[in-house]
Amino acid sequence: MKKICILFLALSLFSCRSNEPGKSKSNNFHLDSVKAHIIKMNESYTQRFTTKDTAFFTERYCKDAQVLCPNMPVVTGMDSIIKFFQGDGSGTDVKMELPVGHVYGNEELVVEEGTYNFPDGKGGSVDKGKFIALWKQEDGKWKLYREIWNTDLPQKQ
Numbered sequence: 001m002k003k004i005c006i007l008f009l010a011l012s013l014f015s016c017r018s019n020e021p022g023k024s025k026s027n028n029f030h031l032d033s034v035k036a037h038i039i040k041m042n043e044s045y046t047q048r049f050t051t052k053d054t055a056f057f058t059e060r061y062c063k064d065a066q067v068l069c070p071n072m073p074v075v076t077g078m079d080s081i082i083k084f085f086q087g088d089g090s091g092t093d094v095k096m097e098l099p100v101g102h103v104y105g106n107e108e109l110v111v112e113e114g115t116y117n118f119p120d121g122k123g124g125s126v127d128k129g130k131f132i133a134l135w136k137q138e139d140g141k142w143k144l145y146r147e148i149w150n151t152d153l154p155q156k157q
Contacts, residue, residue: 028107029106029107031103031104031105031110034103034105034110034135034142035100035103037142038100038103038110038112038133038135038142039100041060041144042098042100044056045096045098046094046095046096048085048086049085049086049087049094051086052086054078054082057078057081057082057085058078059141059143060143060144061078061081061143061144062136062138062143062144062145063077063078063138064076064077064145065077065078065081065143065144065145065146065147066145066146066147067081067084067146067147067148068146068147068148069084069148069149070149070150070151094118095118095119095121096116096117096118097116097117097118097119098114098116098117099114099115100114101113101114101115102114105135107137108136109134109135109136109145110134110135110136110142111132111133111134111135112131112132112133112134112135113130113131113132114130114131114133115128115129115130115131116128116129116130116131116149125153127151127153128151128152128153129149129150129151129152129153130149130150130152131147131148131149131150132146132147132148132149133146133147133148134146134147
């Protein structure tokens with residue numbers, strides 16, 4: 001009986017052991033390849049403001065995605081996100097600098113932290129600030145799940 005209790009105790013302790021921090025549960029997850037995917041998606045970020053192709057958005061945003069913009073309610077769902085970025089449908093020619101920021105996470109969720117700049121063409125900025133984007137897999141592809149940003153520029157009075 002004593003041996004059974006010791007064996008049970010040893011098995012209990014072993015099963016309670018957690019994985020080492022930073023270790024992935026899956027051998028199929030490679031942060032570098034996810035980061036490369038994010039870089040590729042960011043290269044075409046400004047097309048959100050001009051494209052009429054809904055496939056552009058479905059390739060980049062999860063079905064339950066949310067965009068958390070400054071000074072307005074949360075934009076939820078694909079239709080609302082498309083409407084938000086397309087505005088009145090007229091589109092605009094937007095130049096944007098979106099350097100690669102810090103990317104970290106695991107096979108369930110990847111976090112991208114970075115900065116953005118909309119240059120005005122005169123050496124200044126129309127807007128510049130920082131953002132956090134959460135990426136998760138949907139249908140086997142990494143897509144934007146949550147996106148939030150805020151400006152570094154002072155609020156206009």
